[in-house]
Amino acid sequence: MKLEVHTWPATYGEQAQPRMGFFTDTSICIGCKACEVACKEWNHVPMQLQGFTGNSYDNSVDLGADRWRHVAFVEQRLPADATDGGSLVQIAERGAAIDAGVQTYQEGDGVRWLMASDVCKHCTDAACLEVCPTGSLFRTEFGTVVVQEDVCNGCGYCVPACPFGVLDKREDDGRVWKCTLCYDRLRDDQEPACAQACPTNSIQFGELDELRERADRRLARLRDAGQDQARLYLADEDNGIHGAGAFFLLLDEPEVYGLPPDPVDTVRDLGSIWAAAGAAALALGAGLAAAVLGGRG
Amino acid sequence: MDRLPRYVPPILRQLAGDRLGLARAAQSRRSAELVARTRTADRVVRSICPYCAVGCGQKVYVKDEKVVQIEGDPDSPISRGRLCPKGSASEALVNNPMRETTVRYRPPRATEWQDLSLQAATEMIAERIIRTRAETWEETTEDGEPLKRTLGIHFLGGATLDNEENYLIKKFFTAMGAVSVENQARI
């Protein structure tokens, strides 16, 4: 069974807009968290005080109902002879310093500090909206995925369906919340709050096609400059979610940033899921019949 | 689906071109009519961020005489519409529930604040400045060189005061002979 879940742009007819998205280039993220704040301020997302986590400079922990942009901080020690440094620190140069016997520790080591702003991926194949029973989650005319706060009844199905752990239920509210890619601003031809605020343009907003081309050029440049670890994440369609509306340039493996290396839309397996459920139902029917009708008495 | 009136329930709208109910059919009335609050604001004025000295441009949206949104001003050649986390939190600074909007007064040795009108407070402060100035006035040095000042009053200003405010403060206190006017730049 193969379902055609790509309902955009077809269902919007003439009202369809170009698909909009984010390209988050983490190689120029300075970890300022302007995106987190601008998002909260625009969308009136409540405070979520979680105390000192010790997770480098990240005290917001993860994406969730009260955090639609989240900046990850990863501190890494790298061997001095690492030529695939990837960070913008020239680690190779450390070696000379060590030879001089000046640095007393991290002998042979350099530091790099990765920062990356995470957000809802607005998947092409979006499990959350597919499993949503109420239609609260829907795909907009911009190809984005939005929870409608006037519809959501807090069934919570989307929460475990999302392969990125983006959605969560707001405790005192009962509904599920996530990034809307600033649907209201988009309808007003404005950039989403996070992208507008981002000081270094690490978060770039635009038409997805154009962003993908830009990302390819950027990747080529970084790799030419010797950034062997640079990679694009979810920029293509040949992955388990058929590409994302929000994709990333990373400087290490996705899981280092808390992202799944191979995310898959669960609904891809819907055929086998329904088949198994159907078969099990038939088996149950057969069992019932056997028990009742097949007995000796 | 464009032709279907809004009161047709989503489950029926599904039949008209969104069988799986993943997109258009699921759109609620609120979503269909959603408007950004920057659009519905009564006016927008242009300001500058109050935190650091980069001087980022801000657009301040006002609705019903209340600030409803502050965001970066794309026209600014300094900031190009961008803001840092503090700048992005400016609206929350202005509409902060922690803001105190009435005068508080604490008499000597009291253990709690008391109420006081703004007018009374200003009057009392004026009296104290005059009194302290009189009591601590230095007319000349020991050598008879003119000093014409008081060191009995210390003014310490934050660096978020406007140029015009600083000017009036410096002008006024200098005329009063209160020379120790200082600010955050020293700190």
Added chain:
Amino acid sequence: MGSNMAEQHPVGFQWVIEAKERGAKVIHVDPRFTRTSAMADRHVSIRAGTDIAFLGGVINYVLAHRRWFTDYVRHYTNGPVILKPEFRDTEDEAGFFSGWNPDDGLYGIDTWGYDGTGGETAGGKTEQTADVSGDQSQGAHGMDLEGGEPPHYDDTMEHERCVLQVLTRHFARYTPEAVADICGCAPEDVVAVAEAMAENSGRERTSAVVYAVGWTQHTVGVQNIRAASILQLLLGNIGRPGGGILALRGHANIQGSTDIPTLYDILPGYIPMPHPQRNPTLDTFVAENGPATGAWGNLRSYMVSLLKAWWGEAATEDNDYCFGHLPRVDGDHSHYAMMLRMLDGGVQGMLCVGQNPAVGSANSGLMRAALAKLDWLVVRDFQPTETALFWRDSPDHEDGTVTAQGIDTEVFFLPAATHVEKDGSFTNTQRLLQWREKACEPPGDARSETQWIWHLGCIIREKLADSEDPRDRPIRELTWAYPLEGRDAEPDPDAVLAEISGCRADGTYLDSYDDLQDDGSTSCGSWIHCGVYKDGVNQSARKKPGTEQNWIAREWGWAWPKDTRIIYNRASADPDGRPWSERKRYVWWDETSGSWTSLGDGPDFPPTKAPDYDPPRDARGLAAIAGDKPFILHPDGRGWLYSPTGLTDGPLPAHYEPQESPFVNALYGQQQSPTRQTYPRDKNPYHPSDGVAGADVFPFVLSTYRLTEHHTAGSMSRTVSYLAELQPEFFCEVSPQLAAERGLRHGEWATIVSARNAVEARVMVTDRIKPLRVQGRVMHLVGAPYHWGGVGIVTGDSANELLPLSLDSNVHISEYKVSTCDIQAGRRPRGPARVALVDSYRRRAGVRE
């Protein structure tokens, strides 16, 4: 260096990222690996407080390898100028310059001058004293030079007493190896940075140096910046696009509140406050404070125009334009000096406006003790700050050393308007005035400072209206009438700006400070701002979109002086007025029109003065500046590699250890800056430095700093939910090695102790903090952001509790960036036990007495 730009000026940092994308190389020299380091091509970790040593190493490399920009240095700097034979360098005097007077701890500066000039003056004095605040009171200073020309100079720069040679000898001992041993970096680091700078400077290229309070908050703060100035002048990077020394200021209008100062020692436009004089006349003031040549040659015009702005009709030629109305300064009346005076009972009243010394000033405990000695205190802020609440809630109350009933101070809290609730201008970090439009009225009793000070002034003027006392004349005669507007009868800030900008007697507006007269026919509140209201238009309110202009964007806001976006930009052309290169073209001489033209900026130079202009010997003011001398604020028009005047602590930077240091000064016999201001007393004890008994009690270097997510002492961020949650708790950053040494566990608590106080912080063990090997020993750094206090959504101990007061004598700024401390695992003791803990440390270190 000395700046964590990505964290503290993130939006400004977009331009660094953009430059980097275009191929610029970014180097970050800093004790910590910060978010700026993460974005840099190279991070060099140095010990806090050793910036002069590092820069000295870079300068030495440039000098030793003859990498300076010869034409620039020869024509535009005082490199060729020959100094007095009496001048002795730190090389000759074991770490002192000539003129040191050990009895009063001050320098006499007679020997520092150019050969053939008279004794240098500063504020009418020939000795640098603590009441003379370096450049801020001496902007108007400089030597008198006939025709604006130093008497003796050698354009070959070979003369042994010429500045370049003095410089070469002075910095010769800053070898890469010596520097590395002091800073804890590698010798290669010094060489690589110097080479990168030198390579990227010259006709075709320029390099910029960016600093912030990482340089200023030291006992040698001004000399840190002087060192950078020397480097940039040698490399020809001043007055040119892409060059310069960029001071990143930390507060929205901290630049403006220095230009139009709320500072004790200067008047608007850096005119010095008068000192007591035998002959207290305007003429004496001008003679003693203004050199005859250069832009300061017109000091009398600036001063008379200011006096006219303040006292209007009352200021006449007959009464010296009310010069006598100005109060005099004769000592250090700066913030910390006043707080100490307050502690001794010498100050009755204090007004804190948007400022929070109870957590924001160094040695906060001493600050609170001083506040308790006041009769009255006025605090204006958005909510009662730690300062407004010092009588009720403070660490001292928690310790049980004070009670509310025991504090006599009367406290007024007045709510303040926010930036969107008033019109007004901020001056950003690049001297650019930008106007803010009022969005709405402030709530409740909240008022703007303009409204508040004006009404307060009116009440006081009314009360003194009938006074016969001569001391009340200045306040009675003050020009205090402004058009009022709005619900709260607020003086129109636009009208105030117009007064600052200035006008003629007939009410027409002035275009620039060139128009100012010394005969009372012009009035101007701040000469450097003259023209900001040119043509009756608020020039700071210009907001033509940046996308509709070239990169200079001159129709956005207004920059002092004369709306100049790059200061001293005459230096962007060669001595003949041609661009140094096509690539770096900015301002150049246009022969056909006979004037300076540019890419869009105004020339910071007399517009029609030809490059070959040679001033007559009797010329004064700007007329005395030659056509190839860009530095028009100096009497000789040259950039000063060597500062013959203006500084209290020496004409050249020299490495001195911080007030508190675990190391001895490896370069000179003198440990600390000899002119630093210290206040040894019970509430402000200092730790012994290396070589003194007890130094090992506080073995670690402590550095305080800010985080992107918070603002200063936190009043504007700890109270804002979206910011509070991002950095909710006071933490300290330590290396894994120090953690192992002291049993500190990541995420748990540590107590940081100094002789001033003990505070507790969560522990962040991180590879970003590196132990460094200095003088053969391992040095550990304890990093402590200082944003917390007792008020707000998130609260915590304040790192400022730990710091001593030890000041740079030029500018009276304290050494926040480096002191020493100890650190222990676990939370701090509560109540009297905390006091006992600090006492035990004091005893062990022998600092009690």
Added chain:
Amino acid sequence: MTAGASYHGQPVIKAPVWTWQIPWYFFTGGVAGASAGLGYLCELRGDDALARRAWAAAMAGICVSPALLIADLGRPQRFLNMLRMFKVTSPMSVGTWILQGSAASTAIAAAHAWFGLFPRLARVAAPAAALLGLPLSTYTAALVTNTAVPVWHEARRTLPFVFGAGAGLSAGAAALIGADPATAAPARRLALGGAAMELATTTLMHRGLGEHGRPYSQGRCKHFDQAASGFLAVGSALLAARGSRSRTAAAAGGVLLLAGAVSTRWSVFAAGRQSAADPHAVIDPQRAGIARGERIGGARTEPVARDAAAPAGPAS
């Protein structure tokens, strides 16, 4: 180099926010669904007494189920939004409609079985209830397997059978309690057969899960799983040995088997939470799949030349 890495040990996906009502609903839905089938088949066979008991159990299950579901909603007053659409991609949506149909038809069939009401309607309603009861019993498995939770999703081929078997055994066991052993043979066969099947399919599921099945040997999940096996084994043994003779033994066996079915559902529920909370449960299998070359994964390191003319948006 970063194999085994995670972001500060934080989970990659979110654990389900569902609370205690949901595992209970897995149970009550199964009871309702399979009991309807049992009731209808017994009616066909003419075993009216057993049929009435089964219809009663079905009725009880179908009444409790929506209550549990509504109680679990974040906004219970919006439960009607469940019927706003019909979405085949959402087992919860499909299940809601099944539940609606099931509830209506079961109510009619039960009313007829007990009180003789709606005889004409019941002729359609009873078989409808019986038929709808089958997917009602197994769609909950589809619901949980159609998520990103590895321990659930990877069991998508077996879990429906576990839930189906559990439904059967629950219906049988429920009908046994208080019934005359002499007339309850079909129920007993159903209960015993179902229990055997549940044990078997559970074992199959665990085996099939391999690495993904780690939660079943850890924490709360493990305890529920062990309890389920115990209850089912003891209940089955009791029932097999004495169930056909002793009313008490039949009742006790029935209760034990019901406890077993409940425990199984709780173990599945707990497994989901544990699996979601462990970043490595998500990352490692994905990484292994990439390493084996079975999957490309989300990241790529080489730029691709894009055909700029390729349309990806609406013609504009």
